[in-house]
Amino acid sequence: KNEVEQSPQNLTAQEGEFITINCSYSVGISALHWLQQHPGGGIVSLFMLSSGKKKHGRLIATINIQEKHSSLHITASHPRDSAVYICAVRFPLTPSNTGNQFYFGTGTSLTVIP
Amino acid sequence: KAGVTQTPRYLIKTRGQQVTLSCSPISGHRSVSWYQQTPGQGLQFLFEYFSETQRNKGNFPGRFSGRQFSNSRSEMNVSTLELGDSALYLCASSQGQWLGYNEQFFGPGTRLTVL
Numbered sequence: 001k002n003e004v005e006q007s008p009q010n011l012t013a014q015e016g017e018f019i020t021i022n023c024s025y026s027v028g029i030s031a032l033h034w035l036q037q038h039p040g041g042g043i044v045s046l047f048m049l050s051s052g053k054k055k056h057g058r059l060i061a062t063i064n065i066q067e068k069h070s071s072l073h074i075t076a077s078h079p080r081d082s083a084v085y086i087c088a089v090r091f092p093l094t095p096s097n098t099g100n101q102f103y104f105g106t107g108t109s110l111t112v113i114p
Numbered sequence: 115k116a117g118v119t120q121t122p123r124y125l126i127k128t129r130g131q132q133v134t135l136s137c138s139p140i141s142g143h144r145s146v147s148w149y150q151q152t153p154g155q156g157l158q159f160l161f162e163y164f165s166e167t168q169r170n171k172g173n174f175p176g177r178f179s180g181r182q183f184s185n186s187r188s189e190m191n192v193s194t195l196e197l198g199d200s201a202l203y204l205c206a207s208s209q210g211q212w213l214g215y216n217e218q219f220f221g222p223g224t225r226l227t228v229l
Contacts, residue, residue: 031214037153041202043220084194086157090214101170102147102214 006105013112020073021108023087026068030101033088034061034072037107045087046072074086077112084109115140118207118221125172126227130195135224139186139207146188147218148180151202163188164211192226200228 013019023032034046047054047061048071054061058077061069074081087105100108119138127133139146148160162170163182180190186207192199204223210216 033214033218035220041204041225042222043204043206045217045219048215048217088214089156090212102162102172104159106156114223 001095004087004103004105006087006108008108009106011108011110013077013110014112015078015112017112019077019081019110019112020108021072021085022086023070023072023089023105024068025070025089025091025103026063027070027091030090030092032063032070032090034070035086035088037084037086039083046085069097077110079112079114082110082112115142117203118206118219120221121201122223122224123222124225124227126229128193128229129195129197131195132191133226134189134191134196135203135205135226137190137205137207137221138190138204139188140219143207143209143217143219144186145208145210146182146186147206147208147210148188148190149204149206150174151204151223152198152200157204161190162212169212195228197228200226202226 005023005024031050035043035049036046037043049063058075061071084107086107093100121136128222145164159172159206161180177193182188182202202223206218206220208216210220
């Protein structure tokens with residue numbers, strides 16, 4: 001069964017703290033995405049990765065294929081980082097899974113306090 | 115380049131009616147996908163289109179349908195609306211052929227309320 005789990009569901013941090021959000025999935029995947037959604041609904045794609053590590057500014061995303069796990073790190077967090085962070089995965093097409101292969105985690109709501 | 119646009123931004127309908135939502139992808143993007151977001155279920159995949167062909171469909175009833183035109187613009191339709199269809203409907207476009215293998219660019223969404 002294709003499943004995606006995120007933790008924590010909610011996270012409150014002080015400005016400047018290092019933040020980690022986790023995403024685990026049930027079976028091997030083709031690609032994993034980290035998305036950011038601000039109040040009001042707009043979604044921005046932060047990273048797409050299938051192996052290793054990517055960095056963009058204060059954001060770092062890593063993925064461990066063997067452990068079926070990805071993390072999103074925010075260094076030196078800032079109040080403008082307050083948003084919902086969502087991981088999404090593309091599971092490979094298999095004979096038993098000819099329908100939907102794109103699943104989302106439930107999201108992590110991050111609040112960074114000044 | 116202009117971003118992904120969706121129209122209308124807000125919509126109020128009553129149960130039993132039908133609705134059509136529109137999505138214009140970024141110029142040059144041929145792949146469009148649709149998603150439903152509700153407080154209870156979160157984000158769920160609806161459809162994936164590439165070059166006017168539906169590549170993939172999520173676990174939604176047949177009341178949900180969509181299509182893509184030759185200019186890559188896409189529409190989705192929901193017939194016989196139910197209260198539970200109230201949601202934010204998002205579309206996204208990407209350059210690649212297959213959903214999930216390329217960066218996706220999301221539109222602002224259409225907020226549908228069913229009364």
